[in-house]
Amino acid sequence: MTTILIVEDDDAIRNNIARLLKLEGYEIATAINGREGLERVRQLHPDLVISDISMPEMDGFALLEAVRADALIANTCVMLLTALDDRASMRRGMTAGADDYLAKPFTRVELLEALEGLLKKRGRIADSIQYAVQVREDHLRQAFTESLGGNRVPDKFGLEAPEGAITDQVIEATVLFSDIRNFTSLAEKLESSEVAELLTQYFERTAEPVLTNGGRHLKFIGDGLMAVFADTAGGSPIPAARRAVSAALAMALATHEFRSWLDQRFGERGLPPFAIGVGLHSGEVTICRLGTIQNKETTPIGDTVNTAARLEAASKELGWTVVASNATLTRAGDGVQTSGMTSLAVRGRHGYVDVAEIVGLVTNLEDKQHGMATLTERAAEIRAAVQVNSEITARAVKGALKSKLTSLMDAQFQPGEAPLRLKGYRLSRKIGSGGMTEVYLAIREDDGLPVVLKVLDAAGKATSEHLSRFIQEYTLLSRIVDPHVIRIYDQGFTDDHAYIAMEYFERGDLRSELNAGMNQKRVLAVISQVAMALDAIHERGIIHRDLKPENIMLRPDGSVALADFGVAKSMLAAENMALTQTRHGDVVGTPYYLSPEQVAGHAITPATDMYSLGVMMYEMLAGERPFRADSLDLLLARHLSAPTPMLPLEHEGLQPVVEKLMAKNPADRYPTARSLLDDLAQRPLLRTVAGPAA
Known part of the structure; x- marks a missing residue:
């Protein structure tokens, strides 16, 4: 409902206008002078103010100037009423910012016509403001879209x-x-x-x-x-x-x-x-x-x-x-x-x-005398x-x-890339490949969910060994339901392909965040969540064997999930006999994060993942990996015998944790991921920064 404020010191005129406009269906408020009228405008934010000019304490001109000077109410429509039917008063009122001017005496029809015209004008202004806002928003959206594509848009301000x-x-x-x-x-x-x-x-x-x-x-x-x-x-x-x-x-x-x-x-x-x-x-x-x-x-x-x-x-x-x-x-x-x-x-x-x-x-002295400070009355505006x-x-x-994500999902395959057709999925583009598998971004057709499809060419060069490993990955992952382990939605087979449908992480992996620098609170939150994931997989007899930032994925809420179980190994005896493809002496994993026992070709245990977690923790805190070398042989040798480097001074309280994780002898490390979580919880300075349990 349209609200109109009537500011008039004459009781008879004020009441007559109020009654007339109430009969027309308007919401009416009144004030007896300009000072009170200004307070009501700030309180009610009326659609229109009808104000007399000659009033005690604050006249109509002063009221109008005060309204226009206040950013929060400056756009309020104001109609001035006066018995002074002369050009000078009208010119002063319009110059001060009045939207209309009506001389007394006036008829009911004159008032309603003037009122209707003002409200229509106000509607047009509101529409034009909305249009301007939309144009500005569209311009910004285009600028951000172009910047996402790598183009700088220096005239964003127009x-x-x-x-x-x-x-x-x-x-x-x-x-x-x-x-x-x-x-x-x-x-x-x-x-x-x-x-x-x-x-x-x-x-x-x-x-x-x-x-x-x-x-x-x-x-x-x-x-x-x-x-x-x-x-x-x-x-x-x-x-x-x-x-x-x-x-x-x-x-x-x-x-x-x-x-x-x-x-x-x-x-x-x-x-x-x-x-x-x-x-x-x-x-x-x-x-x-x-x-x-x-x-x-x-x-x-x-x-x-x-x-x-x-x-x-x-x-x-x-x-x-x-x-x-x-x-x-x-x-x-x-x-x-x-x-x-x-x-x-x-x-x-x-x-x-x-x-x-x-x-x-x-x-200098003059700077201090003047405080380099001037007007601040526009703070509210x-x-x-x-x-x-x-x-x-x-x-x-x-x-x-x-829009960028949608365009990626709708992207066409490159020339010469014949898109696969898997029932229930619409493949949009290839996002990676390795060995005998290819990885695609796809949409699940029944609900529009973005997923990642890992596809093995079962009818091509893939051997039964590759297929067994591929099936093993799904078998291992399908057992795990944990908030910090990648979600697996489906596995399927066609005449030519085997595939696994898994969770899509729009934000990518931890590497970009690690390279940008992480504070201690965030590091402990990530380490704790990865430890929870390790606790879940180790409890089910699974060793990851390739723990690194690229396999720690980011969800929109900032939580992380452990992914890529392509070289994971089951500790269960029966499955080891049937599915183990790695012999002692083979190096499986990423060299920067390998445990000493992986380097030496010794038995793999859950402690192997704990060592890799320690390397990650050091890198997140120090901003660099603990061991670097000019050759692979020298790097592996340092994993075998070099002492754990010291963390920066601001993180020295975590040195014992990192050293225990990276102990050369697996028996000297945390026996389980849960024991690491318990240790972090017992450290008073760290209790508030380790992050939620899930």
């Missing part, structure tokens, strides 16, 4: 003047651009609501130093932020470029502190490291105006804006957080601390731009913009990721 924009002013200023690096990699591991939450928390932290240092014309587009710092009359005496440098460094600090929130909120999800890039450039900036007087939007454009965006884009390749042009450094004054310096070819400009990495700022942008971005990036 740096050209919008159609219909009017040049408002041309100023000398410093432009700041920032962006989150590898944002799509972050987003693909979170739900849409979580992406929005992350962006909101991040922008609220980083927008504050921009505002306090005098940044204006803030724009939030996707995972990026743009702001303009200008030298204005009566403003801060600190140069705009210096305030922009201060804001950029404060953003870097806020981002560092934001990582603590991120770790607490999503520590178990295996997110890639969170980092930003910032670009700064100074020069002439054109401020364009788009929209009506009461709903004006300003957009900075020009070569300075473009260059700042290109510098931010180059920050990742340079490995710098804050990249500033020489023009900005010159204007910023003394005390700006720099590290590397270089020249960049910037697209759209002739010649090169000299740039430097900014790493600090030594403040910024928060509202952040929230809207976060929701739009979340939808756009998740939509792009979904």
Whole structure:
């Protein structure tokens, strides 16, 4: 129902209008003066305000100006009523942002016609806003989709003047651009609501130093932020470029502190490291105006804006957080601390731009006196913009990721690749091959579930030995129902092929996360979950024999699952006689993670998997493998005799755990995976970081 607020100090007029509009089906609220009317507007957010001009405490003009100055209610429709039927009053009201003007006395028909016209206009505005939001979201989605394909989209902010924009002013200023690096990699591991939450928390932290240092014309587009710092009359005496440098460094600090929130909120999800890039450039900036007087939007454009965006884009390749042009450094004054310096070819400009990495700022007395802080009254407006942008971005990036996945699943086979036809499955593309098997991404036709099909060419070169091993893998896996072991859905045979249908992991394996760096809390969560998987398979008489990061798969919720049992071995005597294909002396597994007994060709036991888990744990904590060598023979020799290296100091409390896992003698290792879990649970400092039991 449409809500109308009537602000009128004359009781008779106020009550008559209220009765008239109630009869027409409107929800009515009233106020006796402008001050009370402003409070009701903020409280009720009415669809329309009908206000008298001549009132005590706060007149209609002051009420209108207050409404337009408040970002949360600035778009409220306002109709002014007055007995002053003259052009001056009308012009003042419309200039202040009134949507319509009705002179008293007026008839019922005049009021209702004016009201109907305003509400129709409001509906059109709402439709145009929704259309603009949709266009913006579609643009973002396209940008994210192109970036997923490896293409950088530097004009994500839309740096050209919008159609219909009017040049408002041309100023000398410093432009700041920032962006989150590898944002799509972050987003693909979170739900849409979580992406929005992350962006909101991040922008609220980083927008504050921009505002306090005098940044204006803030724009939030996707995972990026743009702001303009200008030298204005009566403003801060600190140069705009210096305030922009201060804001950029404060953003870097806020981002560092934001990582603590991120770790607490999503520590178990295996997110890639969170980092930003910032670009700064100074020069002439054109401020364009788009929209009506009461709903004006300003957009900075020009070569300075473009260059700042290109510098931010180059920050990742340079490995710098804050990249500033020489023009900005010159204007910023003394005390700006720099590290590397270089020249960049910037697209759209002739010649090169000299740039430097900014790493600090030594403040002077004037800086401290003025606190490099100016107006912050737009904080509420910024928060509202952040929230809207976060929701739009979340939808756009998740939509792009979904489209990318769909395109992969609908991909055609390469020329010459005759697609297999397996009943009940639609194969979309080959994703790997090895030995006598090929691996495909497929869709289960009865429910649309993405699966991985491991297929053996049973009628081709495969021998009975290959087929026996293939059947063994399914036999071993089909016994296991554990949340940290890959799910097996089906096994089947055709005239020419045998296949296993298993769980598809969109996020891939642990290697990418390990290479990006893992904190201790995440390492212990992963180790604990892998230990649970080992406990489950060892209890059923199965040894994995090829434990490595590439065989630890990531689920969307951040949990992990043990996969690839192609060389797994059953400890059951009867099956060993029938199915064991590996003789003593054969090396099975990946050399970096082999146990000493595998190297020496001795008996394989569950302790073999524990050694490989220890190698993985060391690598996750130290960021490198414990043993490396120039030749395979030397690497295997180190597994046999070299002592376990020391972990970095911050992880020294886990040294005994790693050494026990990697003991050369299997009898000196943890006897079972469960005993490892029990040991971790007994360590007070580790109890809260080992992760859930399932």
